[in-house]
Amino acid sequence: MLEFNEDELEQLRADAQRAYDLDRAHVFHSWSAQKQITPMVISRAEGSYVYDGEGRPFLDFSSQLVNTNIGHQHPKVVQAIKDQADVLCTINPAHANDKRSEAARLISERLPENLNHIFFTNGGADAVEHAVRMARLHTGRRKVLSRYRSYHGGTEQAINITGDPRRFRNDAGDAGVVHFFGPFLYRSEFHATTEAEETERALKHLRRTIELEGPETIAAIILESIPGTAGIMIPPKEYMQGVRALADEFGIVYIADEVMAGFGRSGKWFSFEHFDVVPDLVTFAKGVNSGYIPLGGVAISDDIYDTFADVSYPGGLTYSGHPLACASAVATINAMEDEGMVENAAHLGETVVGPRLRALAEKSSIVGEVRGAGMFWAIDLVRDKETREELAPYGGASAEMNEVVGKLKAGGILPFVNFNRLHIVPPLNITAEELNAGLDVYEKVLTEA
CATH class of the missing domain: 3.40.640.10 (Type I PLP-dependent aspartate aminotransferase-like (Major domain))
Structure with a gap:
């Protein structure tokens, strides 16, 4: 993980504020109501982590738009x-x-x-x-x-x-x-x-x-x-x-x-x-x-x-x-x-993500189903496991989903979210230690929800 001294953090904050102000003044965002968004500023990235404008690290369990398969800034x-x-x-x-x-x-x-x-x-x-x-x-x-x-x-x-x-x-x-x-x-x-x-x-x-x-x-x-x-x-x-x-x-x-x-x-x-x-x-x-x-x-x-x-x-x-x-x-x-990244994805999906998510589905009252392969998994969140009613409507959002996402971010996770689902899609070369650390946050949030 990257570390910043006080001078570097001060510069990061200044640069981030300028980036945010210029974004809101001039940038038109995709898939968004322009006046309703407050985009996170990303200042740095390395490996499986991104860093916001305050220098805070987030495990990137989104691979951005599921595209940074080899992680950030691969040398x-x-x-x-x-x-x-x-x-x-x-x-x-x-x-x-x-x-x-x-x-x-x-x-x-x-x-x-x-x-x-x-x-x-x-x-x-x-x-x-x-x-x-x-x-x-x-x-x-x-x-x-x-x-x-x-x-x-x-x-x-x-x-x-x-x-x-x-x-x-x-x-x-x-x-x-x-x-x-x-x-x-x-x-x-x-x-x-x-x-x-x-x-x-x-x-x-x-x-x-x-x-x-x-x-x-x-x-x-x-x-x-x-x-x-x-x-x-x-x-x-x-x-x-x-x-x-x-x-x-x-x-x-x-x-x-x-x-x-x-x-x-x-x-x-x-x-x-x-x-x-x-x-x-x-x-x-x-x-x-x-x-x-x-x-x-x-x-x-x-x-x-x-x-x-x-x-x-x-x-x-x-x-x-x-x-x-x-x-x-x-x-x-x-x-x-x-570096054997495809093999790493297959191995960690089979031995870490799959078993942990299936165990989570048993413990959590709002996890209806988990499914996936490699570094490509979905957690289907529901209001009721019997009726399978989604925690957010198809094509929409809900206060409950927003609360879940907020708690994941507070736990240092950058999640991928679509309607009522959380997708576990980190870089293919994530380590087992990083992966388990991130899954610990998901387990805590989804069992307490």
């Missing part, structure tokens, strides 16, 4: 960015550059054999936009199917594909998107009592959706391999394999959204690996370089690549494969490999 990545800035800061993406080429190699080597080509974007939302565009051009069809309780990005097409309440005010119903219910046994839409029933009924529902929409009109099915912000509901393996089979049967492109779930988050390089399926397109961002510089992309199957082998792809970005971003991706992937 190898910071140095790689500095070194690249000395050589080549930016270049027209029509030219080849060594860091983009190497990043593409490292990413494709961790994917199935038929996903050999990488189109780089600036983040996850435009990765989804381009994946959908590719699917539509490849199939000559328009519609896209996505599940309720999903998030795919904030740009025009991506927000319409999204299946959570952030879509509502942006959705005019003309984006060619059809939503369907996915499997989620704890809050089943299919009156299922077992995972097998949930899987069977969810697949039947999806098949009927395809049939009634017209298979010849559907370009793509897009699924978060493990839905992230929507609740970390891990789908049954048989369901994901059934989706792959339906896509094959009807000639539909299967897009795996790995923006949040990828690059080790669930204890594997890509979360679709849990289900023994191979997508046609894979979108990624966040963990590819831990968000140190904006970067995302689409991994493209050989069949879809061939569609554009001799006919130009009508799309591009000024910063596609930006040298500084790709240098940080190369350093991130190599550091993750060299």
Whole structure:
């Protein structure tokens, strides 16, 4: 942990006050009513900790927006960015550059054999936009199917594909998107009592959706391999394999959204690996370089690549494969490999987080369910364990949730919160000691609530 002397703290406070005042005067925040927010100033960060404007440490159990998979200020990545800035800061993406080429190699080597080509974007939302565009051009069809309780990005097409309440005010119903219910046994839409029933009924529902929409009109099915912000509901393996089979049967492109779930988050390089399926397109961002510089992309199957082998792809970005971003991706992937971060996430998820959260669910009167894998867990908070009424309404907040969050922050935790859920999503390279210290705070708050 960082330590500050009195002079450093005084300067931190002064800098933080100036940052806050300028923020409130000039910065327009996303997903916010502008006059209703009081954003925390973050002055420093290192490893699994961030520090506020007073120099107080917080264990980052949010990984910010579930993207700092290797933690903050990893020295190898910071140095790689500095070194690249000395050589080549930016270049027209029509030219080849060594860091983009190497990043593409490292990413494709961790994917199935038929996903050999990488189109780089600036983040996850435009990765989804381009994946959908590719699917539509490849199939000559328009519609896209996505599940309720999903998030795919904030740009025009991506927000319409999204299946959570952030879509509502942006959705005019003309984006060619059809939503369907996915499997989620704890809050089943299919009156299922077992995972097998949930899987069977969810697949039947999806098949009927395809049939009634017209298979010849559907370009793509897009699924978060493990839905992230929507609740970390891990789908049954048989369901994901059934989706792959339906896509094959009807000639539909299967897009795996790995923006949040990828690059080790669930204890594997890509979360679709849990289900023994191979997508046609894979979108990624966040963990590819831990968000140190904006970067995302689409991994493209050989069949879809061939569609554009001799006919130009009508799309591009000024910063596609930006040298500084790709240098940080190369350093991130190599550091993750060299330091065993994916294995660490899988091990700590299985031996520490899972057992502790399941024990917490037994002790706490407001923990309805816990679920997850790797460093990707959700705690579903309820008013009543029998009725499963959420502690905050879907799409909203509550005084009780605000109280829980306030107590977590008072205990030195920076939590990830969505409606009635707390997500346990720290960096993949967090130590067992840090992880247990943070979970101690969750246990205290949630057993006393």
